[in-house]
Amino acid sequence: MAAGELEGRRVLVTQSDDYMGPPIVARFREAGADVTAVPGRLVDAAAIDGLVEACPEPDAIVANLAAGPSPHVVAEIEDEEWDELFDVMVRPLMRIVRAFAPGMIARGAGKIVAMTSAAPLRGIPVTSAYCAARGAQNAFVRAAGLELARENVQLNAVAQNYVHNEAYYPDSLVETERFQKSLARNVPIGRLARPEESADLALFLASSRSDFIVGQVVPFAGGWATTTG
Amino acid sequence: MAAGELEGRRVLVTQSDDYMGPPIVARFREAGADVTAVPGRLVDAAAIDGLVEACPEPDAIVANLAAGPSPHVVAEIEDEEWDELFDVMVRPLMRIVRAFAPGMIARGAGKIVAMTSAAPLRGIPVTSAYCAARGAQNAFVRAAGLELARENVQLNAVAQNYVHNEAYYPDSLVETERFQKSLARNVPIGRLARPEESADLALFLASSRSDFIVGQVVPFAGGWATTTG
Amino acid sequence: MAAGELEGRRVLVTQSDDYMGPPIVARFREAGADVTAVPGRLVDAAAIDGLVEACPEPDAIVANLAAGPSPHVVAEIEDEEWDELFDVMVRPLMRIVRAFAPGMIARGAGKIVAMTSAAPLRGIPVTSAYCAARGAQNAFVRAAGLELARENVQLNAVAQNYVHNEAYYPDSLVETERFQKSLARNVPIGRLARPEESADLALFLASSRSDFIVGQVVPFAGGWATTTG
Amino acid sequence: MAAGELEGRRVLVTQSDDYMGPPIVARFREAGADVTAVPGRLVDAAAIDGLVEACPEPDAIVANLAAGPSPHVVAEIEDEEWDELFDVMVRPLMRIVRAFAPGMIARGAGKIVAMTSAAPLRGIPVTSAYCAARGAQNAFVRAAGLELARENVQLNAVAQNYVHNEAYYPDSLVETERFQKSLARNVPIGRLARPEESADLALFLASSRSDFIVGQVVPFAGGWATTTG
Numbered sequence: 001m002a003a004g005e006l007e008g009r010r011v012l013v014t015q016s017d018d019y020m021g022p023p024i025v026a027r028f029r030e031a032g033a034d035v036t037a038v039p040g041r042l043v044d045a046a047a048i049d050g051l052v053e054a055c056p057e058p059d060a061i062v063a064n065l066a067a068g069p070s071p072h073v074v075a076e077i078e079d080e081e082w083d084e085l086f087d088v089m090v091r092p093l094m095r096i097v098r099a100f101a102p103g104m105i106a107r108g109a110g111k112i113v114a115m116t117s118a119a120p121l122r123g124i125p126v127t128s129a130y131c132a133a134r135g136a137q138n139a140f141v142r143a144a145g146l147e148l149a150r151e152n153v154q155l156n157a158v159a160q161n162y163v164h165n166e167a168y169y170p171d172s173l174v175e176t177e178r179f180q181k182s183l184a185r186n187v188p189i190g191r192l193a194r195p196e197e198s199a200d201l202a203l204f205l206a207s208s209r210s211d212f213i214v215g216q217v218v219p220f221a222g223g224w225a226t227t228t229g
Numbered sequence: 230m231a232a233g234e235l236e237g238r239r240v241l242v243t244q245s246d247d248y249m250g251p252p253i254v255a256r257f258r259e260a261g262a263d264v265t266a267v268p269g270r271l272v273d274a275a276a277i278d279g280l281v282e283a284c285p286e287p288d289a290i291v292a293n294l295a296a297g298p299s300p301h302v303v304a305e306i307e308d309e310e311w312d313e314l315f316d317v318m319v320r321p322l323m324r325i326v327r328a329f330a331p332g333m334i335a336r337g338a339g340k341i342v343a344m345t346s347a348a349p350l351r352g353i354p355v356t357s358a359y360c361a362a363r364g365a366q367n368a369f370v371r372a373a374g375l376e377l378a379r380e381n382v383q384l385n386a387v388a389q390n391y392v393h394n395e396a397y398y399p400d401s402l403v404e405t406e407r408f409q410k411s412l413a414r415n416v417p418i419g420r421l422a423r424p425e426e427s428a429d430l431a432l433f434l435a436s437s438r439s440d441f442i443v444g445q446v447v448p449f450a451g452g453w454a455t456t457t458g
Numbered sequence: 459m460a461a462g463e464l465e466g467r468r469v470l471v472t473q474s475d476d477y478m479g480p481p482i483v484a485r486f487r488e489a490g491a492d493v494t495a496v497p498g499r500l501v502d503a504a505a506i507d508g509l510v511e512a513c514p515e516p517d518a519i520v521a522n523l524a525a526g527p528s529p530h531v532v533a534e535i536e537d538e539e540w541d542e543l544f545d546v547m548v549r550p551l552m553r554i555v556r557a558f559a560p561g562m563i564a565r566g567a568g569k570i571v572a573m574t575s576a577a578p579l580r581g582i583p584v585t586s587a588y589c590a591a592r593g594a595q596n597a598f599v600r601a602a603g604l605e606l607a608r609e610n611v612q613l614n615a616v617a618q619n620y621v622h623n624e625a626y627y628p629d630s631l632v633e634t635e636r637f638q639k640s641l642a643r644n645v646p647i648g649r650l651a652r653p654e655e656s657a658d659l660a661l662f663l664a665s666s667r668s669d670f671i672v673g674q675v676v677p678f679a680g681g682w683a684t685t686t687g
Numbered sequence: 688m689a690a691g692e693l694e695g696r697r698v699l700v701t702q703s704d705d706y707m708g709p710p711i712v713a714r715f716r717e718a719g720a721d722v723t724a725v726p727g728r729l730v731d732a733a734a735i736d737g738l739v740e741a742c743p744e745p746d747a748i749v750a751n752l753a754a755g756p757s758p759h760v761v762a763e764i765e766d767e768e769w770d771e772l773f774d775v776m777v778r779p780l781m782r783i784v785r786a787f788a789p790g791m792i793a794r795g796a797g798k799i800v801a802m803t804s805a806a807p808l809r810g811i812p813v814t815s816a817y818c819a820a821r822g823a824q825n826a827f828v829r830a831a832g833l834e835l836a837r838e839n840v841q842l843n844a845v846a847q848n849y850v851h852n853e854a855y856y857p858d859s860l861v862e863t864e865r866f867q868k869s870l871a872r873n874v875p876i877g878r879l880a881r882p883e884e885s886a887d888l889a890l891f892l893a894s895s896r897s898d899f900i901v902g903q904v905v906p907f908a909g910g911w912a913t914t915t916g
Binding site for chain 2 (some may be wrong): 001019045073074075077079082083086091094097098100101119120122123124125126127128129131132133134135136137138139140142143145146147148151153217228229
Binding site (some may be wrong): 503523531532533534537540541542544547548552553555556577578580581582583584585587589590591592593594595596597598600601602603605606668673675676686687 | 732757760761762764766769770773777781782783784788806807809810811812813814815818819820821822823824826827829830831832833834837852863898902904915916
């Protein structure tokens with residue numbers, strides 16, 4: 001990666017203490033960005049005001065929003081967990097774009113990268129609530145991304161799976177023989193991504209090198225999913 | 230269509246007074262189905278109990294759930310309209326599958342057809358809230374559909390666009406020259422579908438002729454969208 | 459299936475002695491179609507003339523074209539096998555549509571259903587030559603199908619995988635424990651399709667019940683692939 | 688772009704005098720690569736031997752293969768033009784991967800980026816021959832890319848459309864009012880890409896920053912296509 005590729009760029013990273021937050025903050029700082037890292041979930045509308053105060057005019061935003069995948073068969077999905085997934089991951093994504101897009105449009109440029117999931121691209125049994133919420137994010141990115149394209153604001157998503165992170169792939173799981181077998185069988189590349197590899201894709205999408213890419217949901221899953229869906 | 234293709238099959242149609250409800254009820258009855266048509270939105274959990282009372286052991290369900298597309302640029306999406314779309318279209322879909330799938334599994338067979346939208350397959354600017362909600366439905370159908378596949382319960386979606394219905398394409402709109410030009414330009418087939426054509430696809434997916442099709446989101450849009458996304 | 463759904467319709471089935479030919483001929487005759495079954499590969503341009511002579515004005519065509527999947531790692535693909543796949547499956551598909559579409563356009567209606575494969579929708583290692591050829595077919599169906607849409611000629615594909623047929627799934631393979639385990643692991647529905655189930659989808663696409671579906675590649679793989687790609 | 692991002696890397700660019708060849712050669716040299724640029728079409732098997740002689744051990748290959756889109760309605764496609772598209776774009780792609788993948792596997796690493804097209808992702812009427820050939824390329828990249836993933840060889844495609852290049856978008860076309868209107872209507876971003884923007888994506892896929900991306904067909908079309916298909 002270019003040491004100074006984001007030199008002087010103001011970047012806002014949300015829920016920076018969770019999911020892809022820590023590696024993205026580290027990677028973007030390494031690339032010279034002036035990163036505002038805001039930890040915590042963004043459930044309430046007021047939390048978005050906090051973002052705006054913390055970083056009123058970002059050049060780029062990494063909308064990192066995560067809640068546990070909470071695996072359940074459909075018959076056992078609880079309303080509370082369903083609502084939590086949508087409250088933590090879906091509505092805040094819309095609110096972030098709603099809050100910051102007008103300023104980016106006014107300034108004539110902006111980048112928003114949503115860290116979502118490849119899970120809905122193929123569909124994962126016993127994870128349908130999570131797939132629904134991540135699918136809502138991906139669909140929003142596509143539609144809003146096409147809308148913002150003409151304004152020189154690029155909104156895209158990193159739809160990842162099999163990226164090493166403590167939230168979804170704790171070492172205690174990864175080290176089991178069962179997991180390693182499943183990895184060998186299901187993931188063509190045969191390994192988990194290092195978190196900084198996903199951060200590198202986010203960095204590309206946040207840089208001026210990808211201005212023609214808009215409204216796109218980029219699968220990042222070592223070949224587990226290569227098509228959108 | 231075969232006159233008696235659904236002869237004697239108990240079919241539950243939700244929100245039967247809206248969107249694709251009326252043509253589906255008509256078409257399925259013509260095909261011999263014993264249709265229970267339940268009008269009205271299904272926002273509350275209690276509304277699902279009403280469905281179960283009305284039709285405790287359906288052979289097939291048409292999960293027809295709709296709210297207006299409410300076109301707005303991202304900057305003008307209101308929380309209330311966003312929540313309405315998810316409350317009317319997304320959470321009820323999960324609750325319907327959650328309520329009826331166990332019985333279908335116990336009886337060894339079942340069909341659920343969700344009437345969704347092709348909008349999220351391509352993404353439509355100024356309609357991102359609607360695309361997000363329909364995208365959540367499609368992603369849920371894929372994941373839950375794969376989960377239920379082995380139980381001989383087939384859950385699929387008709388992802389339609391450009392189907393003539395009063396909710397989205399009132400005659401007052403359709404008859405304008407502007408609309409006809411847009412149709413000619415954007416829809417390869419150059420016309421709207423008649424509602425009964427969409428009902429025919431739903432009927433195919435609710436019949437025993439499609440038992441190998443599971444977790445699938447079928448574009449139905451006259452060529453406007455042919456790929457999933 | 460409706461006994462007389464294709465009553466009196468002239469249907470041409472190509473390479474009728476191979477792949478999906480036999481079950482399609484049987485199913486379509488059962489549905490009342492006047493089927494012209496033409497056996498053999500269609501490598502030469504002259505072979506297409508033979509089709510036209512055999513059935514000059516078909517209402518529907520099932521373009522069933524197949525050659526063995528010939529599994530090889532990329533390093534061992536031979537030019538001859540590569541060319542055979544394209545000569546048997548790809549060029550003839552174009553020539554069939556080229557030969558018959560003008561007549562269908564002149565008569566104001568027509569149906570063409572290509573029996574292709576879901577393999578390119580996900581990509582199968584050690585089968586890349588076959589995936590390339592089937593991918594060419596699917597891409598041709600999409601583009602030519604959109605072109606013909608306005609003429610009331612519907613061209614679509616059944617992109618199948620895991621359909622029981624002697625060419626790809628001989629009983630000697632299917633009965634092995636290894637195959638059954640792989641089926642349980644990779645195919646959500648957990649079984650092979652019966653050939654007549656695929657024929658039922660072809661019949662739906664060849665009938666007047668699917669006039670709004672154009673240029674579409676329909677995955678038919680028991681959940682192994684549900685998205686296009 | 689990082690000045691030295693490909694410092695010292697041996698890169699082979701095929702058909703370097705056509706399509707995306709010139710901007711890729713320029714961009715990669717700017718990034719420090721040791722570029723071997725081989726002009727001319729690669730129709731014969733012997734042409735591949737020439738590539739191997741010119742650059743026996745490339746770290747990365749940009750498989751740039753192009754022939755004119757030759758717009759024709761299906762009824763007017765000629766065998767000669769069909770065969771030319773496949774001879775120039777499709778078979779050579781397989782032969783390039785076949786010739787160079789074993790060495791990359793032996794050396795433990797390698798990158799292959801195919802410059803293909805987004806045309807087959809949506810399907811373009813009156814361009815079905817071109818869509819078929821580009822679709823074959825994309826399908827081959829997906830399957831072979833998944834096969835090579837475990838060997839630390841990354842094969843991916845840039846599926847572009849609306850990229851300014853003399854072959855497909857000569858200035859005489861671009862400057863017409865008709866073209867500009869069509870651009871505004873069909874391409875969400877509302878402009879053509881500069882060739883170096885596409886080269887930047889190719890560079891990302893040829894660099895060590897994208898090692899987890901395999902078998903992927905990346906749409907690059909300013910929002911005209913965002914999903915694979």
